[in-house]
Every structure is written in structure tokens, then in C-alpha cells.
Amino acid sequence: MTETKKLGLVDLVAISCGQVIGAGVVTLIGTAIVATGTSAWLAYGAAVVVGFISIIPFIFISSTTMLQGGEYSIVADMLNEKMAGFYATAFISQCLSLSLLGTSLGSYVNSIFPEMNGRLIGLIAVCFFFALNLLGVNMMANAQKILSAILVIALLMFGIYGMTMVNPAVYDISSPGFFTEGYGGFVNAIAIYAFSTYGQYMVMNFSKDAKNPTRDIPLAILISTGVILILYVTVAIANCGVLPIEEVAGKPLTLAAKEIFGNLYPVFIIGGPVMALMTTMNSTYGSRANPLLRAARDGWFPASIAKMNKRNVPYIIMTLIFLVGIIPLLAGLSIKTITNNLVLVGYTLRMVTAVSIIRLPKLMPEQWKKSFLHVPDSVFYTIMILTFAANFYMVYLSARGLTTKILLINVVFIVFCAIYAVARYNSGKVNLESAKH
Structure with missing residues (x-):
């Protein structure tokens, strides 16, 4: 088996940034402008803070112990066995994000x-990064x-x-177009942005591949949070100010990009939104595979799927992730349909890990x-309460936007995962001690 070089801080920051910066930054700003006006750029900064608060527990735990199975290890080692089985089974649904x-x-x-x-191009990209990840974590990094x-x-x-071209009125808080819908509109804009501001925590799923996980994983999360705060706010300011606000309201970032880059606009699309999707796609395979690998070794799935190739990659699990991920793509499902079937289960899993x-x-x-991030217990529990509040709010927002049909599908899937976990545990095939770190 080929020796795998451990990931350093630079590798982890690149993975973390790639996981959190998605095409949402391109598509969401116009929608937020409709909700709150020119203050959309300020709302993005607030959304990054809200998203950061919701993932602080992951920073604490990753600074304390090496998580062999990433998110799954948190539940398996700190909650109980049946809940670990539920988490592992429900986690499979997150592979749909590849589509x-x-x-x-x-x-x-x-x-x-x-x-x-377009669909063929998307499929080719998913296949390419599948092949790249089979070559090992170093090639991916x-x-x-x-x-x-x-x-x-x-x-x-x-x-x-873009900020050198903006109308100075974009910074004028007293302007009537700054908070067009008042406090409610500003909060609504934060909610629109929130879903694009917390993905950096998933770098913790690479803990077993890191040189110094208890230092570098939390640092990577903190650094990438600073990066997206700067990027998102400056991009939003440019989008809100280079053209009249009524022209960009409800429109994607591409409209302002054409104004800023002119004939070089296609270059920005490749370097910006396309690259954002490619970086997230590249890191998705490993961030999904490592939790499922430990879950398989614990007995929640057949042990045979945990086999490794000579590059130290769980190739069967990686293949299953690929197959699950391309189903909606092959079926031609819309982005909205795929997203609706991901968000509620995803937030449910986040709540389980927070507990x-x-x-x-x-x-x-x-x-x-x-831990170098240790805080007094009183501070820790206060932060946890804020985290719960942020996560509950996000669960509410995601459920509120779902149709009854989609909501039922999510609920039925969650119930199925719970039943499977109990049945598998009662079969006697589960042994969590087998893979404890």
C-alpha cells in the first residue's frame, strides 16, 4: 500500500475554503437585495457570523480530540450507539449533494x-473528481x-x-434604499445567505488524514471563516454598487460581472462559480467517505465495503458515494428538488452532533x-445555547420552505434511518469499540 503523506494546514485551509465557497455566492446576492435593498452586503457579513456561531461546537471538539470518522465519531463516541447508527444511515443522503x-x-x-x-458536463465533472479521489488524499489535496x-x-x-467602481451610496446607511424592508427584510436576507456560510466545518472529516488534527483542523475552520467574510462582503458590495440597485435585484452576480469584466466575463465564470463548484465537488468525496468508513468498521454496514485500495482509499465506499450522487443528475432532477431533499436531513444531523x-x-x-481553545464551562455552555438557537432557526427556515410532499419524504427517510439503526444494532453485528480512536 502506498504511503500517504499527512495533510498540513495549507492543505486543510484549501479543503475548508473549497467546501464552504460554493456557487451560492453568485446566485444568492440578487435574492437578498430584493429582501433588504443595498444592505444586502451588510447582511452577508452578519450571515457569516451566524453561520460561524452554528459551527463553534465543531471547532471545540476538533481542537480536543482526533476524530477518526469525522462527524460520525462525535455521535458514536459521545452520545449512544443507536443514535450513531441513525446518524451513519441518514448521512448517506448527503452524498446527493454531488448531483x-x-x-x-x-x-x-x-x-x-x-x-x-450542461447535464453531460456536470456528469463528466463528477466522474473526473471521483477518479481523482481514488488516487489518494494527497492527489485530491x-x-x-x-x-x-x-x-x-x-x-x-x-x-x-468592483469596489473601485461602486456608487458611494452603497455605504450610506441613512439612504432610503439601504433597508428597504426594515428589520424584517434584513433578517430575511441573513436567512437567505446562512446556508452558504457554514460548510467549512466539514474539513473535520479529514481529521485522520491531518498531520496535527487538534491544532490544524480548528485553525483551518477559523482561517477559512475569515476568508469568506472578506470575500463575501466585498463581492456583495461590488454587486450592490456597480449598477443601479433595481437592475441587480433578483438577478445573479453574473449581471454585475459582465459590467466589471466586460469581454473577460467568461474567464470570471470559469474562475469564480465554476471553480467554486469544482472545489466543493473535489472535497465532497473524502468528507463523505471517512465518516462512512468508520461506520462500516463499526458494523453499521457490511464490513466488505470498508476495503482500501493501494492508495489507502476506501474505494468501494467511494464508488457507492459516486453512484448515489449521480442518481438525481441522471434523472434530470432540478437544483431546487435536490436541495429540498438535502437541507432538512442535513440540519437534523447537525443538531444530533451539537447535542x-x-x-x-x-x-x-x-x-x-x-485544548488550545479551552474556555470556562460557563462560557462553553453559553456558546452551546447560542449554537442550538442558530441551528433551530435554520431548521425552521428549511422546513418552512418545503412543500408538504417534500417534508413528508424527509420525515419518512428520517424514520426509516431510525428503524434501520435499531434493527442493525439488535442484530448483534455492531461493535463500536472496533474503531475507537
């Missing part, structure tokens, strides 16, 4: 080259550093150069005290 990424990427490429088949650098440069160019992490000071007292 969302592929569909979105195809649509952006199609906007530049209308003659191309090396590609991620290049792709993430291009992405950050493209968005910075849009934001910083697990609240036990950190009691279950790992010595390790927690040694």
Missing part, C-alpha cells in the same frame, strides 16, 4: 457555451490547493476591483482542558 454540484456546474458552463450539454487559489483570486478581483458535543466537558475533561 446538486454537477447540475449547477453544467448550468454555468452552458451559460458561456450554449451549444454544450494538491488539486484543491490550485483550484481554491484560482477561486479566491477570481472572487477577490471581482470584489476589490453530542455539549457533553464534551464531562466526557473528555482532561483532553478539553489541554
Whole structure:
């Protein structure tokens, strides 16, 4: 088996940035402008803060212990066995995000080259990154550093150069167009943005691949949060100010990009939104595979799927992720349909992990005290309460926007995962001690 080089801080920051910066930054700003006016750029900054609050528990736990199975390890080691089985089974649904990424990427490429088949382009991209990830985590990380650098440069160019062209009124808080819908509209804009501001925490699923996980994983999350705060706010300022606000309201970032870049607009689309989707797609395979790998070793799935190739990659699990991920893409489902079937289950899983992490000071007292991010218990529990509030709010927002049919599908799937976990546990095939770190 080929020796795998452990990931350093730069690798993890690239993965973290790639996971959080998606095409949402391109599509959401126009919608937020409709909700709150020119203050949409300020709302994006607030949304990054809200998103950060919701993932603070993951920063605490990743600074305390090495998580062999990432998110799954939190539940398996800190809550209980049956809940771990529920988490592992429900987590499979998150593999569907590959189709969302592929569909979105195809649509952006199609906007530049209308003659191309967008769905085929998306499928080719999903297949390419599947093959790349089979070559090992080092190959994935090396590609991620290049792709993430291009992405950050493209968005910075849009934001910083665009800010030199904006109407100064974009900063005028007293302007009647700044808070067009008052406090309610501003909060609604934050809610619109919130879903694009917290993905950086998923870098914790690469804990087993990191040189110094308890230091570098939380640092990567913190650094990437700072990066997206700067990127998102500057990009939003440029989008709100380079054209009259009524022209960009409800429109994607591409309208302002044409104004800023002119004939170089296609270059921005490749370097910005397309690269954002590619970086997320590239890191998705590993961030999904590592939790499922430990779950399989614990007995929640057949042990045979945990086999590794010579590059130290769980190739059967990776293949299953690929197959689950392309089903909606092959079926031609819309971006909205795919998203609706992901968000509620995703937030439910986040709540389960948050409940697990609240036990950190009691279950790992010595390790927690040694953490470089250790805080007094009173501060820890206060932060956890804020986190719960942020997550509950996000669950409410995601459920509110679902149709009754989609909501029922989500609920039925959650119930199925619970039944499967109990049945598998009662079969005697589960042994969580087998893969404890």
C-alpha cells in the first residue's frame, strides 16, 4: 500500500475554503437585495457570523480530540450507539449533494457555451473528481490547493476591483434604499445567505488524514471563516454598487460581472462559480467517505465495503458515494428538488452532533482542558445555547420552505434511518469499540 503523506494546514485551509465557497455566492446576492435593498452586503457579513456561531461546537471538539470518522465519531463516541447508527444511515443522503454540484456546474458552463450539454458536463465533472479521489488524499489535496487559489483570486478581483467602481451610496446607511424592508427584510436576507456560510466545518472529516488534527483542523475552520467574510462582503458590495440597485435585484452576480469584466466575463465564470463548484465537488468525496468508513468498521454496514485500495482509499465506499450522487443528475432532477431533499436531513444531523458535543466537558475533561481553545464551562455552555438557537432557526427556515410532499419524504427517510439503526444494532453485528480512536 502506498504511503500517504499527512495533510498540513495549507492543505486543510484549501479543503475548508473549497467546501464552504460554493456557487451560492453568485446566485444568492440578487435574492437578498430584493429582501433588504443595498444592505444586502451588510447582511452577508452578519450571515457569516451566524453561520460561524452554528459551527463553534465543531471547532471545540476538533481542537480536543482526533476524530477518526469525522462527524460520525462525535455521535458514536459521545452520545449512544443507536443514535450513531441513525446518524451513519441518514448521512448517506448527503452524498446527493454531488448531483446538486454537477447540475449547477453544467448550468454555468452552458451559460458561456450554449451549444454544450450542461447535464453531460456536470456528469463528466463528477466522474473526473471521483477518479481523482481514488488516487489518494494527497492527489485530491494538491488539486484543491490550485483550484481554491484560482477561486479566491477570481472572487477577490471581482470584489476589490468592483469596489473601485461602486456608487458611494452603497455605504450610506441613512439612504432610503439601504433597508428597504426594515428589520424584517434584513433578517430575511441573513436567512437567505446562512446556508452558504457554514460548510467549512466539514474539513473535520479529514481529521485522520491531518498531520496535527487538534491544532490544524480548528485553525483551518477559523482561517477559512475569515476568508469568506472578506470575500463575501466585498463581492456583495461590488454587486450592490456597480449598477443601479433595481437592475441587480433578483438577478445573479453574473449581471454585475459582465459590467466589471466586460469581454473577460467568461474567464470570471470559469474562475469564480465554476471553480467554486469544482472545489466543493473535489472535497465532497473524502468528507463523505471517512465518516462512512468508520461506520462500516463499526458494523453499521457490511464490513466488505470498508476495503482500501493501494492508495489507502476506501474505494468501494467511494464508488457507492459516486453512484448515489449521480442518481438525481441522471434523472434530470432540478437544483431546487435536490436541495429540498438535502437541507432538512442535513440540519437534523447537525443538531444530533451539537447535542453530542455539549457533553464534551464531562466526557473528555482532561483532553478539553489541554485544548488550545479551552474556555470556562460557563462560557462553553453559553456558546452551546447560542449554537442550538442558530441551528433551530435554520431548521425552521428549511422546513418552512418545503412543500408538504417534500417534508413528508424527509420525515419518512428520517424514520426509516431510525428503524434501520435499531434493527442493525439488535442484530448483534455492531461493535463500536472496533474503531475507537
